[in-house]
Amino acid sequence: ELKVEQNPLFLSMQEGKNYTIYCNYSTTSDRLYWYRQDPGKSLESLFVLLSNGAVKQEGRLMASLDTKARLSTLHITAAVHDLSATYFCAGNTGKLIFGQGTTLQVKP
Amino acid sequence: DADVTQTPRNRITKTGKRIMLECSQTKGHDRMYWYRQDPGLGLQLIYYSFDVKDINKGEISDGYSVSRQAQAKFSLSLESAIPNQTALYFCATSDPGSPTETQYFGPGTRLLVL
Numbered sequence: 001e002l003k004v005e006q007n008p009l010f011l012s013m014q015e016g017k018n019y020t021i022y023c024n025y026s027t028t029s030d031r032l033y034w035y036r037q038d039p040g041k042s043l044e045s046l047f048v049l050l051s052n053g054a055v056k057q058e059g060r061l062m063a064s065l066d067t068k069a070r071l072s073t074l075h076i077t078a079a080v081h082d083l084s085a086t087y088f089c090a091g092n093t094g095k096l097i098f099g100q101g102t103t104l105q106v107k108p
Numbered sequence: 109d110a111d112v113t114q115t116p117r118n119r120i121t122k123t124g125k126r127i128m129l130e131c132s133q134t135k136g137h138d139r140m141y142w143y144r145q146d147p148g149l150g151l152q153l154i155y156y157s158f159d160v161k162d163i164n165k166g167e168i169s170d171g172y173s174v175s176r177q178a179q180a181k182f183s184l185s186l187e188s189a190i191p192n193q194t195a196l197y198f199c200a201t202s203d204p205g206s207p208t209e210t211q212y213f214g215p216g217t218r219l220l221v222l
Contacts, residue, residue: 041215042216043198043213088151098150101149
């Protein structure tokens with residue numbers, strides 16, 4: 001049974017700083033997803049990683065996948081306040097299994 | 109217009125009442141899902157449907173039932189609501205024919221059971 005764990009669960013950072021969110025998963029997952037959720041809102045798809053070594057970038061966010069280590073990372077470069085949100089990773093075994101989410105707070 | 113819509117958006121009900129949450133989509137996707145989200149937690153899968161005749165239980169189906177009335181409509185019912193079913197409920201859809209099979213989420217229904 002696939003289990004997905006994220007860390008940290010809460011991250012407070014200053015604008016302009018870099019940081020990484022980690023997503024570990026327990027068994028084979030044929031895809032790895034990253035979603036963003038603003039408070040009280042729905043989930044927005046950010047990235048889908050399909051294979052080992054995959055890297056996707058959008059603005060200040062970059063996601064990568066290492067299937068051998070069963071690890072995906074979401075790297076934030078030069079954080080800005082607009083990136084404040086909760087970020088979820090999810091593995092796929094025919095249905096999505098979500099991590100607990102990482103709440104990111106970017107302070108001016 | 110939104111691709112995935114949910115009604116109602118907010119609902120307050122009393123313990124023991126039967127309620128139905130509805131989901132409609134215009135994306136033409138075969139697969140539909142119901143999740144619940146509790147504060148500070150990720151999403152848990154309640155039920156999913158790969159087509160109109162294929163409905164499956166998720167991780168936390170007890171106390172819930174679903175109906176797939178058409179490709180575009182998937183309803184979630186709470187037969188006898190209880191307070192610990194207070195949560196944010198999301199519907200989602202996906203296309204199994206796409207390379208990524210990304211799930212697209214509706215805006216959510218906030219349910220309070222008194």
